[in-house]
Amino acid sequence: MVTCLTVGTLVGCGKNQNTETQENKNVASDVKKDEVKLQKLNWSENNFNALNKLIEENGVKGKNYDANKKPYIVVDWDNTSIYNDVEEALLIYQLENLEFKMSPEELSKVLRKDIPKDNFNEKCNNKDGQPVNIDLIAEDIDSDYKFIYENYKGMKGDKTLEDMKKTSEYKDFIAKTRYLYDSIGKTFSADISYPWVTYLFAGMNENEVKELAEKGIDNALNEKIGVKSLTSPEELPGKAGVVSVSYNSGLRTLEEQQNLYNTLMENGIDVYVCSASFVDIVKTFASNPKYKYNVPEQNIMAMELQRKDNVIVPEFKEGYDQTQGAGKTKTIKRFLASEKGYGPILVAGDSAGDVAMLKDFEDTKIGLIINRLKDGEIGELSKLASDSIGKDDVKYLLQGRDENTGTFRPSEKSIMFEQTEEGLLHK
Template identity: 25%
Template sequence: MISSATTPQTSAETPDSEENWFPENLARIMDWLATVTTRPQANEPVAVFDFDNTCIFRDIGQAVFRFQLQRLQYRLIPEQLAAILPRADIQLAGRPLPAIVATLIETYQTLFPLLIFGRNKQALRLPQAELFTTLLLWFTDQARKDDRLGPRFVLPFMAKLLAGFTTDELRFFAIEVVQAAQAEPLVEEWMRTEAPDPIGPIETSFPLGLHLHPEMLALMHRLAAQGVERYVISASAEWLVEGAVRWLGFPIPADHIYGIRVGLDSGEVLTIKDPSGYPVTYREGKAAIIAHFLNDRPLLVAGDADTDYEMLTLPTADIRLLINRRQSGLISSLYTDPRILLQGLDLTNGRFRPSRETIG
């Protein structure tokens, strides 16, 4: 259950201090850090980090989404779910989107009377639970890949599924999820179900496990010691990132964390409304956050995927750190860019390795 306490605590766990940087990357960063704080400049130097798959291995937004599915931990009413699902008459991965949307709404309407009274375990035993959870996971995954929907739809959609929770509850939910995910193996788990025609059989998967990168934690502490301001700009819901950052011990003030936002009601309760005057923190939205909310342009930026492309190519950056997840798409064009510090991973254990190349 989500805690109702008011102050998230920091994890007592001391992360492995071993550093598996590609040596040239660490040397470049340390040489830069030795000189940057002595330069004459109007403001303190700034470093900006993506969070998911950059500071940590895995994605806090996706992990919370999975835990919501597995527990049917929802508070939004069926009418809210219907309002945030797309209504386009298109095919999604060869299946008619109107039928997918109708099935999601119908199954959730069956489950919700139990959820509203906290009878989640009873709801999970209903046949509609397997259909709803598998179809929602499949829909979200396919919508993210679809050119007509894509991350600009899916990222706010995932945040709006948290409607009804308070921002403080979400900070604690993130901590609960991190604690559980840290104990999981780094494997892929599959879900399958037989949806009614014309949808048919579907299967989808999600990754288990999550941990911080001790090298990134140590880097942030070095930056803090040298007076470099640290910011996080994430494509996960902002309050989830705040909880994970605090628990994992990253030295990032809460007001230096930017993520996906939704409109809030009184009492800091999430709604399904879009926030006014705030961009989706994806690609150009991340650059917009830097332009409009940060006091100065960053001299160090770190990311891992297409969502970070505009941030990683800002002309002011001295250090551009790219975690090599062997991604296709736009970000792959930076893998051979001489301005980029490409940091390799061992995907079998989710750890840095002393190479530019990624294995596993």
């Protein structure tokens, strides 16, 4: 799942190239030691002070700074560097705009790839309360997509997108494909659900995915934050019956994270991303200057697929670990810690998929947790962070946010969507 890293030679992008740019070589010498400090913005006071201290002690102002042994951080992307999930935002955009480069036969195989034939979680039953499994739902999507493929002018037909939007098959295709993604995630483990959604880019090359990602990101950044619902048409129940699914809408950039990453880099500290979203999507968001994060493309570690002649193949990249859960730690160790000889000084995350990398490196001085009031292992780390608020030299920091606005709050406490009361920990 990893693609590219500043570790001598670029790994996993289908080509070899020197990844240490002249800009990276000279960053330390270009920084004046009395410049470029973190902005307060909406950081909690405790977190702001701790992050400033980290930068002062480990950046170019630090007495032990070595430009040949640059310190680095590793951050999650979705719901850590941004508000909401870019992979999921792009999925709905891809569906609504029929951005696919597969034949009906190819999509049919992708839909079923690696999915057990068990019934989905009972929360995913159809409108009549009947269980649904991959065979039932995939057969309906097959039929919808065949109709779309033969009629849409972006494929083999002559009808416009607006014409297609009026059809029951279009509405059924979007609702049932989004329902399928949701059901896979609710029923099976992350090592099944996370790669599955990336297979929908099969047939595209890197530039096509990046162009699609930019359009989808721009669209989602302009969407209202909220929850939307889709229900398949009553007149086209198919094999699976009528199904409904809800999903989060809207993306937001986080000014605090934009400023943090740029400030770190300007102080001679490298920034890497380790994300469970597809690599070309994360590259687009993290590296395109228009989004103001400015993380170098070669510093993006994320989910990766096989490529043949630069075209994406719906197969997980051979020899790579999925960049979720323990796979994040394995990836960081393989491409960074083992090559550099030391671990990240800061790791940032928000969910269970980030717990391993938040805990596994002795060199980590700060584990920054975006507070989503979650339970489980990330809840346990959040409790450690909450117990340490106001103390010196703590490892875990908890940063609050407001889910109604998609912004950080100047507090460790968060406000959940459609709520007004702030909370510190999961209840």
